[in-house]
Amino acid sequence: MVKVNDESMVPADRLRTDPLVQLDREQLRRRSSMKWRAYPEDVLPLWVAEMDVPLAPPIAEALHRAVDLGDTGYPHGTAYAEALAEFAAHRWGWDSLRVERTALVPDVMLGIVEVLRLITGPGDAVVVCPPVYPPFYAFIEHDARRVIEAPLGSDLRLDFDTLEAAFVAAREGRRRAAFLLCNPHNPTGVVHTRAELDAVAGLAQRHGVRVVSDEIHAPLVLAGASFTPFLTADGAQDGFAVLSASKAWNLAGLKSALVVAGPGAVGDLRRMPEEVGHGPSHLGAIAHTAALREGGAWLDDLLLGLDANRSLLGELIARHLPFAGYQAPQGTYLAWLNCTPLGLHDDADQPEGPGVVGDLSGPATFFFEQAKVALSSGHVFGSGGAGRVRLNFGTSPEILREALGAMGRAVADRAGA
CATH class of the missing domain: 3.40.640.10 (Type I PLP-dependent aspartate aminotransferase-like (Major domain))
Known part of the structure; x- marks a missing residue:
């Protein structure tokens, strides 16, 4: 098992069992599937519904x-x-x-x-x-x-x-x-x-x-x-x-x-x-x-890791994006963020209705360009998606911390410009 770089911030028992902390970024970059290959290497991918986990042993x-x-x-x-x-x-x-x-x-x-x-x-x-x-x-x-x-x-x-x-x-x-x-x-x-x-x-x-x-x-x-x-x-x-x-x-x-x-x-x-x-x-x-x-035991360990990441994500949003609307999910590894209070999109330019999943618009474009974080653009999810983004927290705590920190700095820099 390869431990993540911020292992001092992750309890030792989680390092032993949580699938979300068992792969480092170098290993993830070697994958050839969509999540880690669709964007340049300097972009943190928190978009498509793939998790950053090894295959369950069974x-x-x-x-x-x-x-x-x-x-x-x-x-x-x-x-x-x-x-x-x-x-x-x-x-x-x-x-x-x-x-x-x-x-x-x-x-x-x-x-x-x-x-x-x-x-x-x-x-x-x-x-x-x-x-x-x-x-x-x-x-x-x-x-x-x-x-x-x-x-x-x-x-x-x-x-x-x-x-x-x-x-x-x-x-x-x-x-x-x-x-x-x-x-x-x-x-x-x-x-x-x-x-x-x-x-x-x-x-x-x-x-x-x-x-x-x-x-x-x-x-x-x-x-x-x-x-x-x-x-x-x-x-x-x-x-x-x-x-x-x-x-x-x-x-x-x-x-x-x-x-x-x-x-x-x-x-x-x-x-x-x-x-x-x-x-x-x-x-x-x-x-x-x-x-x-x-695979039940592996799934149980994953659910504990996702629950910990859900709590961490709430803390990171409160610290770095305090004005974003966020309701903690009850299931999945997907979070839905309302970025309209952050003023990151122009309603006149926001597409109406669903689009192609890979399309970026509004806040997703901002975070991609200014924070180097790839999120799913809310407009492709239909009515109620404008000004929103979907974030995949099925990744390591290290990557979540880095991504939310970069997103917060980008918003702060924009406000101070």
Whole structure:
């Protein structure tokens, strides 16, 4: 294990167990994936949803075994679904997840698209709650569906009056409609309560809207909150959930996910084309299965590290960016910062609506140019994103301290100019 440079500021027990402090910057710079390669080497990348962690040992061992055997063919069997069912029962008390109600898909977003194809048609509406994960817009519109926004409330939680109005609009002319739920919510880190999910299911039933729940961040709920699977909500029988181990174990490059149908949606799931199951990687399925079955201890250590980083981030924002709006996330490793009080953007120049994930605007441009810190620009997350940035705190305390310090100095220099 390689310790970070500021190890004196990290408790010794955390240095032994926390995946977030086990890689130094030189090792991270050797990676060829997007996070550390998209920007110049003098930029600290706190943007795309990759964590700065080593691969969990049980996953690495499973992949090594497969490579040693030359086991690199097509995926087969239900081991992944069985592992998810076991994990869900143990972690979330979801003991009604049935393997026969699952389908293997290439990844969560492509699984969502395939489900939307089953329950909506071209020109039908899909409701989303911005600010929200930008590919929701891109994938929905690319597949010839319409997006209807139901923005979150000022508390960054679901606004049920707005959501009901969106459901009514989506069903105009008795067209089919769906609600694409983000559970937990990206970028705000809000973890929906059981009461909120019961209310979503009830509204959806009343208005004839089908719910598809993106639960990719489900294992990443931090202290003080608990995750509720949407399909356990009252009235969610005809809904879908799409899950993977991708975010919690940093497996974005090992493609594999699972669609889970509620008992009232099994008939729809059976209409999914057989060729969809050809897309997932066999090595991906092996890795995700190992994560869910054997990666629990590693995940627990990660959650402790993320919780410590969440606290550290709050302290750093209070010290370096005291006027920024910040609500500590309940889950994920993503923080949503309101930079409008800092005066870093011009509303006249701020793009409207979602854009390309890599686009920078407003405060993200400022921090990139003046602080050499790459953040996700808020405008790509849809309504409510202007003047905001998303910050990935799934990194070492050292990098967080350096990044927030640079951001604070840039704002102070601008104020004193």
